[in-house]
Amino acid sequence: MYSGQARTPQPKGRPAVPRCAFVTLGCKVNQYDTQAVREALARLGYEEAPPAAQAELYVVNTCCVTRASHAKGLQAIRRIARQHPDACIVVTGCSAETDAAALREMPGVRCVLGNDAKPLLAQLIAQLPDKLPPGSSPAPFFHPSIHPPIQPSSPTTAPPWPAISSFAGHTRAFVKIEDGCNDFCSYCIVPHVRGRVRSRPPDDVVAEVARLVANGYLEVVLTGIHLGAYGLDTQGAWGLVPLVERLLATPGLRRLRLSSLELREVSDGLIALAAASPIFCPHFHIPLQSGDDDVLRAMSRRYTVADFLRRLAAIRARIAEPAITTDLIVGFPGETDEQFRRTVEVARRAAFSRIHIFPYSDRPGTPASAMPGKLPWETIRARREEMKAVAADLMAAYHRRFVGRTVEPLVESERDRRSGLLAGYTERYVRTLFAGPDELRGTIAPVRVTAATAAGLRAESCEDPR
Numbered sequence: 501m502y503s504g505q506a507r508t509p510q511p512k513g514r515p516a517v518p519r520c521a522f523v524t525l526g527c528k529v530n531q532y533d534t535q536a537v538r539e540a541l542a543r544l545g546y547e548e549a550p551p552a553a554q555a556e557l558y559v560v561n562t563c564c565v566t567r568a569s570h571a572k573g574l575q576a577i578r579r580i581a582r583q584h585p586d587a588c589i590v591v592t593g594c595s596a597e598t599d600a601a602a603l604r605e606m607p608g609v610r611c612v613l614g615n616d617a618k619p620l621l622a623q624l625i626a627q628l629p630d631k632l633p634p635g636s637s638p639a640p641f642f643h644p645s646i647h648p649p650i651q652p653s654s655p656t657t658a659p660p661w662p663a664i665s666s667f668a669g670h671t672r673a674f675v676k677i678e679d680g681c682n683d684f685c686s687y688c689i690v691p692h693v694r695g696r697v698r699s700r701p702p703d704d705v706v707a708e709v710a711r712l713v714a715n716g717y718l719e720v721v722l723t724g725i726h727l728g729a730y731g732l733d734t735q736g737a738w739g740l741v742p743l744v745e746r747l748l749a750t751p752g753l754r755r756l757r758l759s760s761l762e763l764r765e766v767s768d769g770l771i772a773l774a775a776a777s778p779i780f781c782p783h784f785h786i787p788l789q790s791g792d793d794d795v796l797r798a799m800s801r802r803y804t805v806a807d808f809l810r811r812l813a814a815i816r817a818r819i820a821e822p823a824i825t826t827d828l829i830v831g832f833p834g835e836t837d838e839q840f841r842r843t844v845e846v847a848r849r850a851a852f853s854r855i856h857i858f859p860y861s862d863r864p865g866t867p868a869s870a871m872p873g874k875l876p877w878e879t880i881r882a883r884r885e886e887m888k889a890v891a892a893d894l895m896a897a898y899h900r901r902f903v904g905r906t907v908e909p910l911v912e913s914e915r916d917r918r919s920g921l922l923a924g925y926t927e928r929y930v931r932t933l934f935a936g937p938d939e940l941r942g943t944i945a946p947v948r949v950t951a952a953t954a955a956g957l958r959a960e961s962c963e964d965p966r
Contacts, residue, residue: 519557520541520547520548529676530593539665540623556587560573567861590609590611590613591606598865615695675705675708675723677727680694680726685789688866699738713750713751719754727765760786782819785825788808788850791846792843830880847890847894851894855894902930907930909923909934
């Protein structure tokens with residue numbers, strides 16, 4: 501896909517056109533990071549291959565937010581080493597911060613890089629020797645991130661990041677506007693592996709969004725480790741609301757969506773901006789995590805259930821039928837049956853349109869991992885299944901509101917695998933399936949909704965793509 505790029509001469513012994521493949525685990529920020537590395541390697545002459553194909557280089561961008569996500573990264577590394585024993589495996593991402601020494605000893609791994617070294621990844625790969633026995637990476641190629649001390653920085657000290665111009669495999673483009681988190685929730689390892697908040701200069705963000713739109717992307721999703729903290733490290737010089745205001749004026753941009761926001765960051769100003777602009781998607785992802793105030797305190801969350809419900813009411817007072825999605829953790833240490841029942845009740849009262857449910861998972865180094873009252877897996881699993889049923893009921897109820905109405909999904913490049921129908925997400929992030937020609941892919945297509953389930957909408961084309 502990058503065959504038109506100019507190529508620099510390759511070191512002796514390497515193929516004239518080296519191939520690289522990517523395995524990306526975890527959040528939207530990791531997906532953005534991979535895209536930046538993908539474009540940097542393309543400029544060095546690499547051509548991309550699918551993850552299962554033969555390649556000279558494999559970049560594994562790991563996640564360690566849960567034990568399961570960390571294990572998936574290890575499995576991917578072992579699988580690549582087994583299937584492609586002569587390949588060079590470069591490991592980066594959050595697992596590289598927590599388990600660098602162990603990763604460095606894994607078969608096939610030539611290079612381990614922390615998150616802050618990702619902007620240098622392509623240049624470091626270009627310096628790697630052609631043949632290096634697994635587990636013998638020299639020290640210069642081992643770069644775990646060293647995060648700055650806990651103090652504000654100025655706008656000029658924010659770390660640079662390579663700009664992107666496309667987003668491979670996606671109809672929507674993600675744009676990272678900040679990295680790091682200052683909150684240190686008791687269960688979360690992320691601030692320990694991503695560091696403190698570092699914001700990207702607004703001019704860089706505006707230019708990148710304009711470039712992506714010019715390259716055909718109708719929707720852009722702003723993302724970050726702690727998105728709502730954008731500008732916190734600049735002592736007020738930058739802020740999320742002013743940045744969004746600038747981005748909404750981007751010529752040709754049809755949709756701007758925000759990823760996860762903490763409750764205190766869903767300000768009246770942000771709500772007003774969303775209410776006034778047809779480009780700002782009426783979709784707010786606000787993690788609740790628990791519906792019990794005592795559990796929230798144990799989690800080091802900075803709100804009460806009453807605060808949460810009041811803010812949802814403020815959104816609904818200004819915006820018609822907003823999509824409000826959330827994260828919930830079930831089985832937190834010490835969570836009683838009564839506390840879980842409160843969470844179920846609050847989820848129903850909040851009328852979420854989608855719930856991401858996470859069974860509690862110990863992460864070494866976090867306060868929660870040392871808390872008493874760990875629940876047996878059977879209890880956690882039962883609560884997860886009950887909450888999944890509640891989530892399905894809420895999703896179906898929200899989706900039924902749109903039956904008989906016209907909605908506008910952004911049609912994805914790939915058809916639905918099961919039905920063969922076109923598929924896309926509306927501005928309220930509702931998955932919609934409908935029959936239509938391939939020419940509608942990549943467009944925003946008005947369709948009339950004929951049926952709704954917890955999984956999404958079925959519709960028929962209005963044959964007026966935009």
